[in-house]
Amino acid sequence: MKKTDLTILGGGWAGLLCALLSRNKNPDITINVFEKDSYEERGGLLRSEVESGFTFDIGGPHILFSRNRIILEKIVSILGENVRQHERKAIVRYKGQNVPYPFENGLYTLKPEERVILGSDLIKAMIKSAGNPEWTPKTFEDWIFGYFGGSIARDYLMPYNRKIWKEEPSNMDADWVYSPGRLPFPEVDEIVRSIAGLPSIGYKEQATFYYPVKGGIQALYDSLLEKVTKNDIDVIFGTEIRSCKKEHNSWLINGNFRSSSVISTLPLRTINRVFDLSDEAAASVSKLTYNKDIVVGVALKVPTPDYSIMYVPQSDVPFHRLTWMSSLIPVDSRGQSNLIAETTVSQNDSLDNRNIVNETISGLIKLGIIKSESDVIFSKQWVNELAYPIYNNGHENFRYNALSYLKNMGIKSVGRWGSWHYWNTDKVYEAVENLVNMQ
Template sequence: MNPPNKTHHPVVILGAGPAGLTAGYELLKQGIQTVVLEQADKVGGISRTETYKGYRFDIGGHRFFTKVPEVQQIWQEILKDEFIKVPRMSRIYYGGNFYDYPLSIVNTLSNLGIIPSVLILLSYLKARFKAKLNPDSEPETFEEWVTDRFGARLYRTFFKTYTEKVWGIPCNKIRADWAAQRIQGLSLKKAVINALFGSNNTKTLIKEFDYPRLGPGMMWERAQEILEQHGSPVHLDTSVTRIERSGTQITKIIAERGEETLELTGDQFISSLPVTALVMKLDPPAPAHVLEAASGLKYRDFLIVSLVINQADLFPDNWLYIHSPEFKVGRIQNFKNWSPEMVPDLQKTCLGMEYFCNRGDALWGLSDKALIDLASREIVELGLVNNPQDIEDGVVIRQLKAYPVYDGEYRQHLQVLQDYLKTFDNLQTVGRNGMHRYNNQDHSMLTAMLAARNVLGENHDLWNVNVERSYHEEFTKDEWTSAKSLTPVRLSLEPSKITT
């Protein structure tokens, strides 16, 4: 066996998704070198862009929208004029009909009919009356949270089936925290006002967003170029096997890259690995109660079947939500409607059929051919492709640990891990999986930016950075006063152009 490759770095970053690369980029601007270790063969994590025969597609679809100016600034610094403006359009498929989203009164009444619509309204009014009678009542589950805000009928009609398809567990087993994050600021009252008067102030319902012309992976491939051109390497196909510790210090990372063993020491460590994996790799092992908590956290896996269709135009949406339980597909992306450059032939269309599952279940275990056959059959049964012969090709991408699960026990398990990890003086965890928080790309970046500031001597509690605060502009007034006083080192961050 060859001797290990031993190196020392000021900061070692685990994971080359949006969080890890943002941390590296922010530190680079301050003249601090880093090394980034990534298990996959490309950067971006779940925000990467995959390519198949010239067709480019996202792992889930990623809008570039934020109310945090510092996040927006990073996007613009890295990609400059490579963004395009994309009009947002999505609909819900339920019961054989497509529903406009945001809500359209005429469309909804036409699809549901007058009587069901009136019953939904009465159910909503009943829920609001009940809430006023019990103003101190706090919902604990997703089912309670949605029912309190929208009424039981609307919950059963739209929310229940899709949510259980996504998570694979009953809505009364999902914590209300998830709903508060993912449906924040949205109410039936606001939706009706929006439908009637065209007002739209809810972040969830933005009408337009920025998007890299070659997909979100373009952002993170460019960030990788910048880091490497300025002496901060990004090692792909590199698996962290052991994280050595001594007292309250992380001392060394052991990683494998092909036949090569890497030993990396560092002054500071930033991890966007799934927090469960991080804890499990510690040596000496974490205490038994911490390991037990780590094994109690759950994730939802995900796979996407991308179909190449020999038709120029299928439907105008960026994506469709498939709420009807008779279909296994949960969401459908139309990548050409995100950017025309996502497809090499504008006479054809590439659709991403998204399936939510767990590794080891029946859906995950299907062969690629069986999954392509399933997706092809469902897209025809949905009426989105009329002629099965127009489906020319397909490819399957599997994504483990795509979504942290907010089940009934997650909060207590996460608190144990959080308390334990806070005892380390030179370790910070960032990003969606690093903090087991199902938040958006801008939140992951924000935690990484503050982690970088902590390396520079500030004292931000990353666990208190939550998605609600990061979506309000006043967040920056409180959190970034000292950060803005730092003057970046002047670097010529001009990487070569990424081509199609």
């Protein structure tokens, strides 16, 4: 029976990073990675497809930015020469108008009367929170109203977050919005400029971002995979982990592989299928919730607009965000473009009675992006079962119980799903690096 020094469970972004960074730290150990998906379906949420010359990120858009410049440089370096810097051009669709993102910095595009209403509520909320630094919001809704004021909360943030999370913000914990790098907080000077009707830039760490020149975001995953395999790390695709048990000071995996140590990037909610959990740990993982993400790719007979991303809070359009892929990777044919639109559904919701593609095209018409279905060249749908971990009430206790139990067993767990955190690629890289450095 083959035995390795280190086995990584899960071969997505987090799993491959664990393998490569562990190799860099320990050049002489043997490492392998098990991944459930086949090689043809590799990448997890970092998957892309090219069809008829149009590139689609089928796991949703993943532009590369970070407050941590060192981490960002490390991620970008994985792509080598296959990378380009872009200027952020994102908008919020607000009452039929395109407002620059972030919304609070884009107020300058609105009428003076509306700027006063939205801006005064925002300033009052900022003054109140600054004057009471000990105040801690109990729910996500508390945080939205407490930091952005009632007007922006009611007209934008509450409806938008209901759409993406399929949950009332009052039923969600607030602790995640305090995570460094997760949700930036507006700068007072820039907000004052915006209310005064002067152009303003917010979330400056996102003002520029990086993205592959070709191949879509899949190029990032594939470049990392190439580095992993070149470092004598065995990545085994198409192998689902069914069991992992401690026997004789080593781990027995699927009954026929042995490893001295194990790092898991498996979704916490599913670990009861793999590890022998206590009743408390099993109960905790069952309470972790998530949303699916339905990504619809649409190729169009219209030119690419002057923005890349649109956030859509209005309830009569199914998708919460659309991304013009042709702004990231231009198409060859003039006057043509392509986009992806994301619609979330709750984990237990069935799609049997819905046609998300038709709903998406109707939404594009309603927003004035296309005039009719005749503007559509083709469309395609992809379903991402695990897309957004939800910070439901009690989330932190549930994940703590699960992670503590794994830790006591000798298993470290990391990644968006291995930590059950709404993390971007940079936060996952940072978490993996910290874990490997502590080993």
